[in-house]
Amino acid sequence: MPVAVRLPTLLRPAAGGRSLVSVEGATIGEILDELQHEFPAMAGQLLTDAGSLHRFVNVYVNDDDVRYLDKLDTKVTAGDTVSIIPAVAGGAS
Amino acid sequence: MRPGPTALRLSAHQLDEMVAHCLRCYPEEGCGLLSGEASTGTVRAVHPMANAAASAGVYALDPREHLRVDLLAETAGSSIIGVFHSHTHTDPYPSPTDVRQAPDPGWHYVLVSLRHELVSTRSYRIVGGNISEEAMVVLGQ
Numbered sequence: 732m733p734v735a736v737r738l739p740t741l742l743r744p745a746a747g748g749r750s751l752v753s754v755e756g757a758t759i760g761e762i763l764d765e766l767q768h769e770f771p772a773m774a775g776q777l778l779t780d781a782g783s784l785h786r787f788v789n790v791y792v793n794d795d796d797v798r799y800l801d802k803l804d805t806k807v808t809a810g811d812t813v814s815i816i817p818a819v820a821g822g823a824s
Numbered sequence: 825m826r827p828g829p830t831a832l833r834l835s836a837h838q839l840d841e842m843v844a845h846c847l848r849c850y851p852e853e854g855c856g857l858l859s860g861e862a863s864t865g866t867v868r869a870v871h872p873m874a875n876a877a878a879s880a881g882v883y884a885l886d887p888r889e890h891l892r893v894d895l896l897a898e899t900a901g902s903s904i905i906g907v908f909h910s911h912t913h914t915d916p917y918p919s920p921t922d923v924r925q926a927p928d929p930g931w932h933y934v935l936v937s938l939r940h941e942l943v944s945t946r947s948y949r950i951v952g953g954n955i956s957e958e959a960m961v962v963l964g965q
Contacts, residue, residue: 737891739894741927791887794888816890817890819925820884820921821918821925822921823921
C-alpha cells in the first residue's frame with residue numbers, strides 16, 4: 732500500500748530533488764526500510780546501525796510523532812502522510 | 825555535501841524580523857526558520873518560532889511547527905534554506921553544540937548576538953563540522 736512521505740531538504744537530493752515520494756509499507760519501519768532501499772543515499776540517515784530511529788530525526792504520521800505512538804511499529808494506512816523532520820537544535824551552551 | 829551559494833541575501837525588514845524576535849524571546853534564546861530560494865541563498869520569508877527548549881543556553885525547534893513552516897514555504901514556492909537563533913551572552917559564532925547539531929549542510933545558519941547593546945548578526949555555512957562565515961547581503965526594497 733503506497734503512502735506519501737514528505738522529505739526534509741537534507742534528503743531531497745537523494746530522491747532526485749523531490750519533496751514528496753510514494754513508498755510501500757504498512758508500518759513506519761517498513762516505510763523507512765523501503766525508502767533506504769529505493770534511495771540508497773538515505774542509508775544511515777534515518778536508522779541507526781542497531782535499527783532504531785536516529786535521534787536527530789523526527790517522524791510524524793499526519794500530526795503525530797511516532798515516538799509517542801508505536802515507534803517503528805506504528806501502522807500506516809492509505810491516505811496517511813508520513814513526514815520526516817530533522818531535529819533542529821543548538822545554542823550557546 | 826552540497827555546495828551552496830556563499831552569501832545570504834535578505835531584506836533589511838527580514839533582518840529586523842529576526843532581531844526583533846530574538847529580543848522578544850530574551851532572556852531565552854530565540855529561533856526560527858528561513859525560507860526562500862536555495863539556489864541563490866535568497867530569503868523570501870522569516871518564520872519566528874517558539875524555542876521548545878525554553879532556555880537561555882539552548883534552542884530547539886518544535887518539529888510540528890517545523891512541518892507547518894515547511895508546508896507553508898512549499899505552498900509559496902520556496903523551501904527551508906536556513907535557521908536563525910540568538911546567543912544571549914556570547915558572540916555570533918556557532919558553538920560546538922550548533923556545529924554538532926547542524927541538520928543540513930545546504931542550509932544557512934544565522935547567529936544573532938545580544939551580548940552587547942548593539943545587536944550583531946552573522947551568517948555561516950556548516951558543512952561536515954567545518955564553519956565558514958558568509959556575507960549577508962541586505963537587498964534594497
